[in-house]
Amino acid sequence: MKATYIDYKATGSFSPTVVSYLENDIALQPFYSFRPDLDGFRQLLQHKKNIGKRSILTSVLNAQYEKLPVKEVSNLTRINLDLLNRENTFTVTTGHQLNIFTGPLYFIFKIVTAINLARDLKAEFPDKNFVPVYWMASEDHDFAEINHTQIAGKKIAWNEEVSGATGRISTKGIRQALNQYKGVLGIENHAEELAKLVETAYIKYENLADATRYLVNALFGQFGLVIIDADEAALKQELAPIIQQDIIQQNSFKNISETNKKLQDIGVHIQVNPREINFFYLLKEVRERIIFEDNRYKVLNTEIAFSEEELKAEITAHPERFSPNVVMRPLYQEIILPNIAYIGGGAEVVYWLELKANFDFYGVDFPILILRNSGLMVSKRAAEKTEKMGLGLTDFFQDTATLKTNWIKANSKNQLQLKQEWLELSHVFDRMKTQNSKIDPTLGPSTEAIKKRLEHAVFNLEKKLIKAEKRNYETRLNQIDQIKSELFPGGSLQERNENFGLFYVKLGSKLTEQLVEQFKPLDFKFTILTD
Numbered sequence: 392m393k394a395t396y397i398d399y400k401a402t403g404s405f406s407p408t409v410v411s412y413l414e415n416d417i418a419l420q421p422f423y424s425f426r427p428d429l430d431g432f433r434q435l436l437q438h439k440k441n442i443g444k445r446s447i448l449t450s451v452l453n454a455q456y457e458k459l460p461v462k463e464v465s466n467l468t469r470i471n472l473d474l475l476n477r478e479n480t481f482t483v484t485t486g487h488q489l490n491i492f493t494g495p496l497y498f499i500f501k502i503v504t505a506i507n508l509a510r511d512l513k514a515e516f517p518d519k520n521f522v523p524v525y526w527m528a529s530e531d532h533d534f535a536e537i538n539h540t541q542i543a544g545k546k547i548a549w550n551e552e553v554s555g556a557t558g559r560i561s562t563k564g565i566r567q568a569l570n571q572y573k574g575v576l577g578i579e580n581h582a583e584e585l586a587k588l589v590e591t592a593y594i595k596y597e598n599l600a601d602a603t604r605y606l607v608n609a610l611f612g613q614f615g616l617v618i619i620d621a622d623e624a625a626l627k628q629e630l631a632p633i634i635q636q637d638i639i640q641q642n643s644f645k646n647i648s649e650t651n652k653k654l655q656d657i658g659v660h661i662q663v664n665p666r667e668i669n670f671f672y673l674l675k676e677v678r679e680r681i682i683f684e685d686n687r688y689k690v691l692n693t694e695i696a697f698s699e700e701e702l703k704a705e706i707t708a709h710p711e712r713f714s715p716n717v718v719m720r721p722l723y724q725e726i727i728l729p730n731i732a733y734i735g736g737g738a739e740v741v742y743w744l745e746l747k748a749n750f751d752f753y754g755v756d757f758p759i760l761i762l763r764n765s766g767l768m769v770s771k772r773a774a775e776k777t778e779k780m781g782l783g784l785t786d787f788f789q790d791t792a793t794l795k796t797n798w799i800k801a802n803s804k805n806q807l808q809l810k811q812e813w814l815e816l817s818h819v820f821d822r823m824k825t826q827n828s829k830i831d832p833t834l835g836p837s838t839e840a841i842k843k844r845l846e847h848a849v850f851n852l853e854k855k856l857i858k859a860e861k862r863n864y865e866t867r868l869n870q871i872d873q874i875k876s877e878l879f880p881g882g883s884l885q886e887r888n889e890n891f892g893l894f895y896v897k898l899g900s901k902l903t904e905q906l907v908e909q910f911k912p913l914d915f916k917f918t919i920l921t922d
Contacts, residue, residue: 392768394909395784396916399765402788404884408659409737409762412744413915418657422650422744424757427732428913429515431759435731436516439481439756443629443727449475451623458601459608467615468608471522475617475729479519482617483509484724485734485763486526489557489603490537491549491565492572492589493610496886496894497736497763500910501525502607503903504734504763506614508912512731521731522617525607526724529558529600529622530714532671532678540572542890544880547571555676556714558600558622562593569593576892581899585892610903619728622673626727627710633722633753634670634713635706638681638688639699643669646749647718654745662742663717671714678714721746725755734761734912764910764918767885768894771922773874780870784919787878794875795868817842 399405399413412419415426425431452472456464474480485501493499505523512521531537534557539548549568553560569589576582592606604618621627627634637643647665655661671678672690679691688697697705706713715723721743724730733743740760750757769777769784777784781801786794820842827834880888895902909918 392905392909392920392922395919395921396911396914397785397919399762399915399917401785402765402884402917404788405737406660406741408741408744412740412760413762419659419744422654422747423760424747425759427759427761427915429511432512432515432731435756435759436481436519439729439731441478441729442725442755443729445476445478445729447625447629448727449473451625452617452619455604455618455620458596459605463605463608463612465612465615468612468617471520471615471617474520475522477520480522480729481512481519482522482524482728482730483512483732483734484524484526484728484730484758486528486720486724488528488531488533488537489599490540491568491593491599492540492542492547492890492892493606494537494540494890496768496889496891497765499610499891499903499906500766500886501734501736501763502611502616503906503910504761504912506611506616506907507764507910508732508734508761509615511912523615524728524730525611525616525618527558527600527603527618527620528720529620530556530671530673530678530720531558532556534560540890541880541888542572542575542892545571545575547575554678556622556673556678558598558603558620559675560599561597562599562602563597565593572892576896580896582896584899585895613900614903614907621723621727622711622714624709624711627713629727630713630715630723631706631710633726634710634715635703637719638668638670638702638706638713641667642752643718643722643749646752647745650745650748659741659744661745662738663745665718666716669716669719671716673712673714680716681713717742718746718749722750722753722755725750725758730758732761733758734763736763761912762915764912765884765886766906766910766918766920767878769878769919769921773877774921776870776874780867782871784878784921787875791872791875795871798868798871817846820845 400410408419425435449472452475456472483505485505487498487501488494490498502523502525505525509521509523532555534553537557538550539546547568549565551564572589573586576586588606588609592602596602596605600620600622604620607616607618644665644667651661651664666680668681668683670681672681672695677693679693682689682691688699688702690696721733735743740762743760747757767784774784780798782798789797820838824835824838827838878885891902898905905920909920
C-alpha cells in the first residue's frame with residue numbers, strides 16, 4: 392500500500408484540545424508529564440519508578456497464556472513475557488473494550504501504534520526493552536457498546552440479555568452473529584482463514600475475554616504483543632491499599648473535580664466526570680456502583696452493604712471484587728505495569744489529561760500520552776475514480792456539499808461564479824454613493840443599503856446557477872457520493888465505523904504487516920493508505 396500523510400488538523404475530525412496537545416499548547420502543559428517525543432521518553436526513563444511486582448505480573452500473564460495453544464504463542468511474545476521480569480524492561484500500552492470481531496478499525500490501529508512505538512523506543516534506547524501491551528477492558532459492563540460491529544455497511548449484532556463484566560460473558564449465544572459475520576466475509580482470498588479464526592475464538596473459548604485474547608493473539612502475536620486481563624485477584628491485591636483509601640476518603644473525586652474545573656477554564660470539553668466513589672462491586676454476574684449512604688457502603692441494585700470496617704475487611708480478603716471505573720482504571724494500569732506510554736484515541740487523550748493530579752496524589756508516574764495512529768484505507772477502485780474526477784483523496788475530508796460545489800466550479804464549462812460581475816457592480820455603486828452623498832448626505836446610507844440587497848441577490852443567483860449545473864452533472868456527482876460513502880461510512884471517519892474484516896479478506900496477514908510498516912507513531916500524521 393502507498394501511504395500519504397496529512398496533518399490531523401487538516402482532516403477536521405479531531406478536537407481542538409487534541410490538536411493543541413500535539414502543538415504543545417502551553418495551557419495544557421500542567422496536565423501531563425512529558426512531551427510525546429523521544430526527548431520526553433528520555434526524561435521519563437531517567438526517573439521512572441515501578442510500583443508493581445514484576446514477579447506477580449509475569450506469573451499472572453504466563454497463567455493467562457496457558458489458555459492458548461502452545462504453538463500459537465509466538466517466540467517473540469514468549470521472549471517479551473520473560474523480559475518483563477527485568478528491571479530495564481518497560482511497557483507501551485493501549486487498551487480497549489472487548490468489541491466482537493474487534494469492532495471498528497481503530498481497535499486494530501491502536502495495537503499497531505503500540506507495536507511500532509515499542510520498536511522505535513528500542514531503536515533509540517537499545518540498552519532497554521520495550522514490550523507492546525494490549526489491555527483488555529474485561530471489567531467493563533457496557534455490553535451495548537461492544538455487542539456489534541459494522542462491516543460492508545451491514546451491522547452485525549449479538550443480541551442477548553447479559554449482566555456483569557463483559558470479559559466474563561459466556562460466548563454461547565454468539566452463534567447467530569458469528570454466522571452473519573462469516574457470511575459477509577464471503578469465500579474469496581483470505582475469507583476462509585479469517586472465518587476459521589473467529590469461529591475458533593468465539594466457539595472454542597467460553598467467555599469473551601478468552602475469545603478476544605485468542606483472536607488478538609492470532610492477529611498480532613507475530614509482533615510480540617502481550618495481552619493482559621487485569622481481572623485477577625493477584626493483580627488487584629497490589630491496588631488494594633488505594634481501593635480502600637480512595638473509597639473512604641474520596642480522593643479521586645476531589646482531585647479530578649478540581650482538575651476538571653481548571654480544564655474547563657481554558658476551554659477543554661470534559662470527557663468524564665468522577666463520582667464520589669469510583670469503584671464497582673464485582674461478582675459473577677454483578678458489576679454495580681458502590682455508594683455511601685446512611686453511613687453504609689452500599690452496592691446499588693443489591694442488598695449488599697458494608698460498614699467501614701466490613702468494607703476494609705472485604706477489600707483485604709477479596710480485592711478482586713472491587714472494579715475501578717473509567718477514572719481509576721488508568722491508575723490501576725500504571726501500578727501493575729512498568730509502563731511509560733499510553734496510546735489512545737482523541738477522546739482518551741483528553742480524559743487522561745483530567746487524571747494527572749490524582750496520579751501525583753498517589754505517587755504514581757504519569758505515562759506519556761500518545762495519540763494513536765489514525766488512517767483511511769482506500770481501494771484501488773476508489774483511488775482510480777477519484778483521480779479520473781480530478782480530485783485528490785484529501786478533498787474528501789470536506790463535507791459533501793462543499794466538495795460537490797467546488798468540483799462543479801472547477802469543471803463546469805459555463806460561467807458560474809459572479810465575483811467579477813459583482814466587483815464591477817460594486818464599483819458602480821461606490822461611485823453612485825459618492826455622487827448621491829454630494830447631493831444629500833442621507834442618500835449615502837440608502838445607496839449602501841441598496842448595494843447590500845443587490846449583493847445578496849447576485850450571490851443567490853450564483854447559488855441557483857451552481858444548483859442548475861449540478862443537475863447537468865448528476866452522474867458525476869453521484870460518483871462523488873459513492874466514493875464519499877466508501878471512505879466515510881455513516882458520514883464519519885472510516886476507522887470509527889468499518890470493521891477490519893474485508894480488508895483482511897483481501898490482504899490476509901499482510902494487512903497488519905502493511906500497517907506496521909506504514910504507521911509512524913511519533914510523527915503524528917493522519918495516514919491515507921491506497922492500494
